[in-house]
Amino acid sequence: MTTRALGSELLEPFDYNPLTRVVYGPGSILQLGKLARDYGASRLVLFTDSGILATGHIDRCLQSLQAAGVATTLFSGVQPNPSSDDVEQGVQVAREAQADFLIAVGGGSSIDCAKGVNFVLTGGGTIHDYWGVGKARGPMLPLIVAPTTAGTGSEAQSYALISDAKTHVKMACGDQRASCKVAILDPELTVSMPRSVTAATGIDALSHAIESHVTTRRNSVSQSFSRRAFRLLSQALPVVLDEPANLPARGAALLGAHWAGAAIENSMLGATHALANPLTATYGITHGVAIGIMLPHVIRYNEPAVASLYAELAAALPSDAKFNRAQGSEDLTAGEVLACYVEQVVRQAGQPTNLLELGVEASRLHELAQAASVQWTGTFNPRPVDATSLEELYRCAFSA
Numbered sequence: 001m002t003t004r005a006l007g008s009e010l011l012e013p014f015d016y017n018p019l020t021r022v023v024y025g026p027g028s029i030l031q032l033g034k035l036a037r038d039y040g041a042s043r044l045v046l047f048t049d050s051g052i053l054a055t056g057h058i059d060r061c062l063q064s065l066q067a068a069g070v071a072t073t074l075f076s077g078v079q080p081n082p083s084s085d086d087v088e089q090g091v092q093v094a095r096e097a098q099a100d101f102l103i104a105v106g107g108g109s110s111i112d113c114a115k116g117v118n119f120v121l122t123g124g125g126t127i128h129d130y131w132g133v134g135k136a137r138g139p140m141l142p143l144i145v146a147p148t149t150a151g152t153g154s155e156a157q158s159y160a161l162i163s164d165a166k167t168h169v170k171m172a173c174g175d176q177r178a179s180c181k182v183a184i185l186d187p188e189l190t191v192s193m194p195r196s197v198t199a200a201t202g203i204d205a206l207s208h209a210i211e212s213h214v215t216t217r218r219n220s221v222s223q224s225f226s227r228r229a230f231r232l233l234s235q236a237l238p239v240v241l242d243e244p245a246n247l248p249a250r251g252a253a254l255l256g257a258h259w260a261g262a263a264i265e266n267s268m269l270g271a272t273h274a275l276a277n278p279l280t281a282t283y284g285i286t287h288g289v290a291i292g293i294m295l296p297h298v299i300r301y302n303e304p305a306v307a308s309l310y311a312e313l314a315a316a317l318p319s320d321a322k323f324n325r326a327q328g329s330e331d332l333t334a335g336e337v338l339a340c341y342v343e344q345v346v347r348q349a350g351q352p353t354n355l356l357e358l359g360v361e362a363s364r365l366h367e368l369a370q371a372a373s374v375q376w377t378g379t380f381n382p383r384p385v386d387a388t389s390l391e392e393l394y395r396c397a398f399s400a
């Protein structure tokens with residue numbers, strides 16, 4: 001009797017612990033007050049930024065919370081790429097309010113800031129004490145979040161990314177207790193994004209789907225999320241860039257970003273993020289802009305190691321996806337198809353396509369590569385990277 005082969009990957013172990021309830025749908029933000037009350041909130045702090053405050057979304061949140069009888073303190077001072085200073089200010093506000101519950105409504109910055117505050121508020125010290133994994137010092141406050149961008153997928157993750165206020169080094173502070181109790185995914189909240197934000201956050205989410213699919217930590221659970229995320233994002237991104245009010249496309253992008261975030265939680269990221277972080281720290285380049293430049297080059301670099309995995313993603317591209325194929329090269333590899341697709345989305349978004357356009361100096365590529373080589377995320381890249389290969393990747397992207 002013969003044994004039928006079903007694939008050795010089916011025996012690869014994983015440990016999947018879903019921690020966040022997901023409530024999805026247009027208008028679902030109106031459930032915020034009831035959800036907070038159901039989870040025991042009596043005095044909460046709501047974290048957001050001044051841009052979101054101006055959209056009117058927060059008014060709807062406050063009305064819902066008021067109707068549920070929950071006392072709310074507003075902290076609307078979250079900055080992009082939140083720093084240790086932002087966390088300190090948030091902790092102070094939460095202490096004064098004697099908060100027993102936290103809410104974040106905004107992009108990844110507001111969500112990460114609230115998570116960072118939660119670490120320090122419940123465990124003392126400073127956010128630096130929580131840099132790393134599993135450093136929470138006891139139970140943390142319940143946290144409900146509602147993303148207003150379709151980007152980081154922070155609502156699906158147990159990590160807070162907080163920059164050191166002085167060095168600008170990004171600290172990843174992760175603990176399962178920092179996970180959100182509930183993520184409210186309401187596509188209506190994302191319609192207000194300016195086009196440049198839709199583009200940068202959407203390209204970031206796309207990179208999360210592609211990178212998480214191939215990391216050394218990938219497993220069948222994370223890859224299910226990655227593939228679903230990639231399919232949704234590759235369908236939705238070209239549409240939301242041209243039709244910002246297209247609610248089904250906004251919903252697909254929001255869900256895609258969320259599933260990509262769930263993939264990261266289970267598989268981490270790769271070299272694209274290792275390369276992008278020093279560009280943001282050194283030149284203040286928007287994360288999704290740096291990602292859009294570096295991702296195609298990393299895909300090409302990784303292809304020898306993960307060609308079959310890239311083929312799975314390339315097969316999921318919408319049939320009408322078109323790219324500027326090089327003349328006479330109909331037989332593009334899967335990695336090349338993916339890289340060309342990303343380049344096309346970056347061009348459609350109107351984002352820069354090389355580092356030179358952003359004022360990066362050739363003389364500093366060596367120093368940037370040194371910084372990239374010590375990024376934790378690079379250790380999960382499927383093809384090993386070091387300072388030399390990372391510098392070569394920067395050079396490929398310099399005037400591409």
Ligand SMILES: [Fe+2]
Pocket residue numbers: 152204205207208273287291
């Ligand atoms: Fe990212």
